[in-house]
Amino acid sequence: MGHHADPPAVHPAVHPAVHLAGGPELAAALPHLLGFPPVESLVLLALTGSDERRVGMTLRVDLPGPDDAPLLATEVVSRLAPSRPAAVAAFVVTEAPDVPVADLAALVEHRLDDLGPVELRLLRAGADLPGRDVLHAVTRVLAGAGVPLLGAWLVRAQRCWDYDCPDPCCDPAAGCPLPGGTSELAAAAVLTGRVLVTDRSELVGRLAAPADLPPGMVGACAEVGAHQAETLRREGWDELLARSWHCVQDAVARHRPGSRAALTDVEAARVAWAVTATEVRDRALGLGAGADAPAAEALWTGLLRRLPPPLDATPAVLLAATAYARGDGVTAALALDRAQASRPSCTLAQLLRQSLSSGLPPAVVADLLTRAAAAGSEQLGA
Known part of the structure; x- marks a missing residue:
């Protein structure tokens, strides 16, 4: 397939604990979880614990095209299996443009009567976020393994979109800014000796x-x-x-x-x-x-x-x-x-x-x- 997959990062407990509130904070934490900012990547976070709030294994792969998505989804989910996640959070990191409505309509044409509020809103808006085809493939494989997808986000241009959000804040032209400044996780990473490089090639x-x-x-x-x-x-x-x-x-x-x-x-x-x-x-x-x-x-x-x-x-x-x-x-x-x-x-x-x-x-x-x-x-x- 030609897609590079990094070995999983498995994160030990950090004391004091670092709390990440939601999608934008998790998205901002990805460079510190991986050691470098991901580019054109699919990143899966295995969440553990009874409340599904502890980050376990983090896995990054090169973002696949639509034809490769099903096979790659099967591969990456199987690599998460040893950590026995209670749930998974998924991130598509890309600078790809929005998907025109015509392309989206072709994808959902066979089930127009089944569309939910998110898809109907995107159809009305005339565009969808890139990467939804990859997430559909990941969701299907996770469902087959009995692992819920807790959330899925697009990270693009220092902003974050929730693929499942029906509100205007996640319209293709909107998105939430990633939090800036030095985060708790960044400080914890320095204390544990983790060096953040500009990209994977530098590492x-x-x-x-x-x-x-x-x-x-x-x-x-x-x-x-x-x-x-x-x-x-x-x-x-x-x-x-x-x-x-x-x-x-x-x-x-x-x-x-x-x-x-x-x-x-x-x-x-x-x-x-x-x-x-x-x-x-x-x-x-x-x-x-x-x-x-x-x-x-x-x-x-x-x-x-x-x-x-x-x-x-x-x-x-x-x-x-x-x-x-x-x-x-x-x-x-x-x-x-x-x-x-x-x-x-x-x-x-x-x-x-x-x-x-x-x-x-x-x-x-x-x-x-x-x-x-x-x-x-x-x-x-x-």
Whole structure:
């Protein structure tokens, strides 16, 4: 079909809780739920809880055409299934123009006697909102799965329309402005280390292998590798592990808010070599589930802009685990792409990929990272 589907984002609970009142506020929150503003997209929010008010899994796909809508609807709803939603909220994000009445009349001609107030008003107005064909397909698939569609909105030109609203506020030429300013959710996203980029391509670019390595980086990696081998020969494995973990701790501390200092090529290479040891890597996994998660994520992201393969593989896996633990499936998937391109045999990357595809909740992943860190600490004798 040629439509790109991002991995689902599964959002852990945020304390204090962030309350989103309705369609416009949810629409304004989409960039923070996804990590980037969606463009020409269908976004589905799985709502959980007895009152259907907690956002669970968020899924974005490229907006399909009318012919592709039924098949894509089946695909995306099946991907929501692991989260067992109590209901779903749907958003069509597009800058497409309104649908002329002639096209709308052709769509509903076979059931004119069955038209509701919304369709009758749109027929009188002479136009409909774009994307209704996609929503019809999604609604049919959801109904077949026994999941109600709680609401459906169009997001266009920083305004929001409710597809099911019969009032003039949702006429094609009207719409409600999206709330401006810094929202509670935006503030909560910053606190949890989530970085909002301008679009998806920028996120891809941030995590892509550098076209040109920084001058001296390859030499620094070779130099540190030789020094690691000499340390192992002269002082033994335990001492090498202790030094390696201290190196990681120092680098993380330098990436905390307010105290970030750029690593030299040699320092970056030391961290990269340090986490090649399974014991150090496992303990570093726990950073993604603790108070230093934002600093650790900044460290791993920075290393990916500088390291050659295969030394970039472990930082990429660590970034994927950290992003996954805070519910950012898109960043996790892109980091796993980088890890597996660098080292296809990486078992941890394969396990994280399987977990992400199956919709394993971030809370479970965070618990697994904590356990891995405990095992790594025991192996390090800490």
